[in-house]
Amino acid sequence: MSSMSFPALLLEISDQLSEDQLDKLRFLVGKVVGKRELERIRSGRGLFQLLTERGKLSADQTDYLAGLLTQIQRNDLSERLQGSQGPQRSTEGPEEAKLDVAMEIISESLGKSWRKLGRKLGVTEVKLESIAQRHPTDLEETSMELLKEWRRSKGGEAQTHQLIQALRSCHFNMTADKLEDKLSALEH
Numbered sequence: 466m467s468s469m470s471f472p473a474l475l476l477e478i479s480d481q482l483s484e485d486q487l488d489k490l491r492f493l494v495g496k497v498v499g500k501r502e503l504e505r506i507r508s509g510r511g512l513f514q515l516l517t518e519r520g521k522l523s524a525d526q527t528d529y530l531a532g533l534l535t536q537i538q539r540n541d542l543s544e545r546l547q548g549s550q551g552p553q554r555s556t557e558g559p560e561e562a563k564l565d566v567a568m569e570i571i572s573e574s575l576g577k578s579w580r581k582l583g584r585k586l587g588v589t590e591v592k593l594e595s596i597a598q599r600h601p602t603d604l605e606e607t608s609m610e611l612l613k614e615w616r617r618s619k620g621g622e623a624q625t626h627q628l629i630q631a632l633r634s635c636h637f638n639m640t641a642d643k644l645e646d647k648l649s650a651l652e653h
Contacts (some may be wrong), residue, residue, distance in 0.1 A: 471524040478534075479509030487512070489537045497521060532590050563625045564616060566651065567644055571628065572608035574640040576624040579608045586615045615642075 490512055492502050498515050506512050516522035521529045527546045534543035583593050592614055602606040616623045632641040
Protein backbone atom coordinates (compact mmCIF):
# COMPACT_ATOMS: atom_id res chain seq x y z
CA MET A 466 0.00 0.00 0.00
CA SER A 467 3.05 2.26 -0.03
CA SER A 468 2.05 4.11 -3.17
CA MET A 469 -1.51 4.86 -2.09
CA SER A 470 -2.40 7.66 0.31
CA PHE A 471 -5.26 7.27 2.77
CA PRO A 472 -7.53 9.77 0.94
CA ALA A 473 -6.89 7.89 -2.32
CA LEU A 474 -7.82 4.62 -0.61
CA LEU A 475 -11.07 6.14 0.68
CA LEU A 476 -11.86 7.40 -2.82
CA GLU A 477 -11.24 3.95 -4.22
CA ILE A 478 -13.50 2.38 -1.59
CA SER A 479 -16.19 4.97 -2.31
CA ASP A 480 -16.03 4.20 -6.03
CA GLN A 481 -16.60 0.48 -5.35
CA LEU A 482 -19.76 0.94 -3.29
CA SER A 483 -23.09 0.32 -4.98
CA GLU A 484 -26.06 2.61 -4.31
CA ASP A 485 -27.65 -0.13 -2.19
CA GLN A 486 -24.47 -0.56 -0.14
CA LEU A 487 -24.26 3.20 0.42
CA ASP A 488 -27.88 3.16 1.65
CA LYS A 489 -27.02 0.39 4.11
CA LEU A 490 -24.00 2.38 5.38
CA ARG A 491 -26.17 5.47 5.84
CA PHE A 492 -28.59 3.41 7.92
CA LEU A 493 -25.78 1.95 10.06
CA VAL A 494 -24.26 5.35 10.91
CA GLY A 495 -27.62 6.86 11.88
CA LYS A 496 -26.62 7.19 15.55
CA VAL A 497 -23.34 8.92 14.70
CA VAL A 498 -24.54 11.24 11.94
CA GLY A 499 -27.70 13.34 12.14
CA LYS A 500 -30.71 12.56 9.96
CA ARG A 501 -30.49 15.85 8.06
CA GLU A 502 -26.83 15.24 7.22
CA LEU A 503 -27.54 11.66 6.21
CA GLU A 504 -30.06 12.85 3.63
CA ARG A 505 -27.37 14.99 1.98
CA ILE A 506 -24.88 12.11 1.59
CA ARG A 507 -24.73 11.08 -2.06
CA SER A 508 -21.43 9.15 -2.08
CA GLY A 509 -19.10 7.16 0.08
CA ARG A 510 -16.74 10.15 0.03
CA GLY A 511 -19.37 12.33 1.66
CA LEU A 512 -20.02 9.71 4.31
CA PHE A 513 -16.31 9.25 5.00
CA GLN A 514 -15.91 13.02 5.36
CA LEU A 515 -18.65 13.11 8.00
CA LEU A 516 -17.11 10.16 9.84
CA THR A 517 -13.77 11.97 9.82
CA GLU A 518 -15.40 15.12 11.22
CA ARG A 519 -17.03 13.02 13.96
CA GLY A 520 -13.67 11.53 14.94
CA LYS A 521 -14.66 8.05 13.79
CA LEU A 522 -12.25 7.80 10.86
CA SER A 523 -8.62 8.71 10.21
CA ALA A 524 -5.55 7.11 8.65
CA ASP A 525 -4.70 5.39 11.94
CA GLN A 526 -8.30 4.83 13.06
CA THR A 527 -10.09 2.62 10.55
CA ASP A 528 -11.82 0.05 12.78
CA TYR A 529 -15.23 1.76 12.77
CA LEU A 530 -15.48 1.99 8.98
CA ALA A 531 -13.96 -1.48 8.55
CA GLY A 532 -16.68 -2.85 10.84
CA LEU A 533 -19.38 -1.09 8.83
CA LEU A 534 -18.00 -2.50 5.58
CA THR A 535 -18.01 -6.00 7.09
CA GLN A 536 -21.64 -5.56 8.15
CA ILE A 537 -22.67 -4.79 4.56
CA GLN A 538 -20.83 -7.89 3.30
CA ARG A 539 -17.90 -5.95 1.78
CA ASN A 540 -15.13 -7.87 3.55
CA ASP A 541 -12.82 -7.16 0.62
CA LEU A 542 -13.04 -3.41 1.23
CA SER A 543 -12.80 -3.86 5.00
CA GLU A 544 -9.61 -5.89 4.62
CA ARG A 545 -8.21 -3.36 2.17
CA LEU A 546 -8.88 -0.53 4.60
CA GLN A 547 -7.35 -2.35 7.55
CA GLY A 548 -4.39 -3.40 5.41
CA SER A 549 -3.63 0.29 4.80
CA GLN A 550 -2.27 0.76 8.30
CA GLY A 551 1.49 0.82 8.51
CA PRO A 552 2.76 -2.12 10.56
CA GLN A 553 0.67 -4.67 8.69
CA ARG A 554 2.57 -3.96 5.49
CA SER A 555 5.24 -6.50 6.42
CA THR A 556 2.83 -9.30 5.47
CA GLU A 557 3.27 -8.26 1.85
CA GLY A 558 5.07 -10.89 -0.21
CA PRO A 559 8.11 -10.35 -2.41
CA GLU A 560 6.07 -10.08 -5.63
CA GLU A 561 3.79 -7.42 -4.11
CA ALA A 562 6.84 -5.41 -3.06
CA LYS A 563 8.24 -5.72 -6.60
CA LEU A 564 4.90 -4.58 -8.02
CA ASP A 565 4.96 -1.51 -5.74
CA VAL A 566 8.42 -0.61 -7.07
CA ALA A 567 7.36 -1.31 -10.66
CA MET A 568 4.28 0.89 -10.35
CA GLU A 569 6.36 3.75 -8.96
CA ILE A 570 8.94 3.57 -11.77
CA ILE A 571 6.37 3.18 -14.55
CA SER A 572 4.13 5.99 -13.31
CA GLU A 573 7.11 8.36 -13.19
CA SER A 574 8.16 7.47 -16.74
CA LEU A 575 5.00 6.78 -18.73
CA GLY A 576 3.67 10.25 -19.54
CA LYS A 577 1.11 10.71 -22.31
CA SER A 578 1.39 7.10 -23.50
CA TRP A 579 -0.39 5.64 -20.47
CA ARG A 580 -3.44 4.56 -22.51
CA LYS A 581 -1.26 2.53 -24.87
CA LEU A 582 0.16 0.56 -21.95
CA GLY A 583 -3.32 0.21 -20.45
CA ARG A 584 -4.61 -1.40 -23.62
CA LYS A 585 -1.65 -3.82 -23.69
CA LEU A 586 -2.43 -4.76 -20.09
CA GLY A 587 -6.07 -5.45 -21.01
CA VAL A 588 -7.68 -2.53 -19.20
CA THR A 589 -11.04 -1.75 -20.81
CA GLU A 590 -11.74 1.49 -22.67
CA VAL A 591 -14.42 2.34 -20.12
CA LYS A 592 -11.89 2.06 -17.29
CA LEU A 593 -9.32 4.07 -19.25
CA GLU A 594 -11.84 6.86 -19.78
CA SER A 595 -12.82 6.81 -16.12
CA ILE A 596 -9.17 7.11 -15.10
CA ALA A 597 -8.65 9.98 -17.55
CA GLN A 598 -11.61 11.88 -16.12
CA ARG A 599 -10.41 11.48 -12.54
CA HIS A 600 -6.95 12.89 -13.27
CA PRO A 601 -7.20 15.11 -16.36
CA THR A 602 -3.98 17.08 -15.76
CA ASP A 603 -1.66 14.86 -13.69
CA LEU A 604 -0.11 12.22 -15.96
CA GLU A 605 1.87 10.57 -13.17
CA GLU A 606 -1.26 10.11 -11.07
CA THR A 607 -3.17 8.92 -14.15
CA SER A 608 -0.49 6.30 -14.79
CA MET A 609 -0.57 5.19 -11.16
CA GLU A 610 -4.37 4.81 -11.31
CA LEU A 611 -4.02 2.74 -14.47
CA LEU A 612 -1.54 0.41 -12.79
CA LYS A 613 -3.70 0.12 -9.67
CA GLU A 614 -6.68 -0.81 -11.84
CA TRP A 615 -4.64 -3.43 -13.69
CA ARG A 616 -3.32 -4.84 -10.41
CA ARG A 617 -6.82 -4.98 -8.91
CA SER A 618 -8.20 -6.76 -11.97
CA LYS A 619 -5.41 -9.37 -11.89
CA GLY A 620 -5.48 -9.87 -8.13
CA GLY A 621 -2.89 -12.40 -6.98
CA GLU A 622 -1.98 -13.19 -10.58
CA ALA A 623 -0.39 -9.75 -11.14
CA GLN A 624 3.32 -10.18 -11.86
CA THR A 625 6.11 -7.74 -12.64
CA HIS A 626 7.16 -9.74 -15.71
CA GLN A 627 3.73 -8.98 -17.21
CA LEU A 628 4.40 -5.25 -16.81
CA ILE A 629 7.85 -5.57 -18.37
CA GLN A 630 6.43 -7.58 -21.27
CA ALA A 631 3.69 -4.97 -21.85
CA LEU A 632 6.25 -2.14 -21.69
CA ARG A 633 8.42 -3.88 -24.30
CA SER A 634 5.48 -4.59 -26.61
CA CYS A 635 4.68 -0.85 -26.48
CA HIS A 636 8.34 -0.10 -27.29
CA PHE A 637 8.92 1.52 -23.88
CA ASN A 638 12.25 -0.25 -23.65
CA MET A 639 14.03 2.40 -21.58
CA THR A 640 11.37 2.16 -18.88
CA ALA A 641 11.45 -1.66 -19.04
CA ASP A 642 15.26 -1.60 -18.71
CA LYS A 643 15.09 0.80 -15.78
CA LEU A 644 12.53 -1.43 -14.08
CA GLU A 645 14.56 -4.60 -14.65
CA ASP A 646 17.69 -2.88 -13.27
CA LYS A 647 15.83 -1.74 -10.15
CA LEU A 648 14.28 -5.17 -9.56
CA SER A 649 17.64 -6.85 -10.06
CA ALA A 650 19.19 -4.51 -7.49
CA LEU A 651 16.40 -5.39 -5.03
CA GLU A 652 17.08 -9.11 -5.35
CA HIS A 653 20.78 -8.73 -4.51
